[in-house]
Amino acid sequence: MALTDEAIEQIKQMILGGELRPGDRLPREAELSAALGLSRNSLREAVRALALINVLDVRQGDGTYVSSLEPGVMLDAVTFVVDVQRDDSLLEFLEVRRLLEPAATSMATTRMDDAEITALADLLDELGPDPTVEDLVANDQEFHRRIALGSGNSVLASLIESFSGPLHRARVWRGLTQESATTRTLDEHRAIQQAMATRRHDVARAWAEVHVAGVEQWLRSVSADHGGAGPLPPD
Known part of the structure; x- marks a missing residue:
């Protein structure tokens, strides 16, 4: 040694x-x-x-x-690792996110109180009928951040948060290039919130998986169109 x-x-x-x-x-x-x-x-x-x-x-x-030695502090190193990944590596992180976020959503459905779940609907209402892409993405990140924290598992919440920043650019680019991205995102967020409000953790989990899988599927299709090269523009 x-x-x-x-x-x-x-x-x-x-x-x-x-x-x-x-x-x-x-x-x-x-x-x-x-x-x-x-x-x-x-x-x-x-x-x-x-x-x-x-x-x-x-x-x-x-x-x-x-x-x-708290999880959020310790897992900052994970954020650094994700930050320096190439665009084509984002798919692997999206796969991990697809495993983690539905689980967090299911847990949050049983652990968040009624006021916290109602506040998720209020958060979505803040966007208005015609949000900008940046406002939509900021709202999206906050929506998922609250649910991750609502899981009551600080390690899980910190892992999900570590993926949030690096995936920001993919979310913005999707919003700019995919015509239905805004409507689809809001509809899926509403479905997640409504399932949580009625305490149907299995339904909330399913909608969360559909939601994350949609971003992953879009990135895979765009990557394929670019011959496997990273599809995202530079910051």
């Missing part, structure tokens, strides 16, 4: 064993390297690596702390 990897593993074990807890400040570099039996260079590289994935929080002039 490389010395840096060994340092990472030892710090991880300190966290798992309760020696370091969320919010704790790490011992000074000289003290910690001596305690772990590692060079300061190896320890420094390990701290950098763990800071990149938000396990540690390096505060200049203050010290290094264990992060909150």
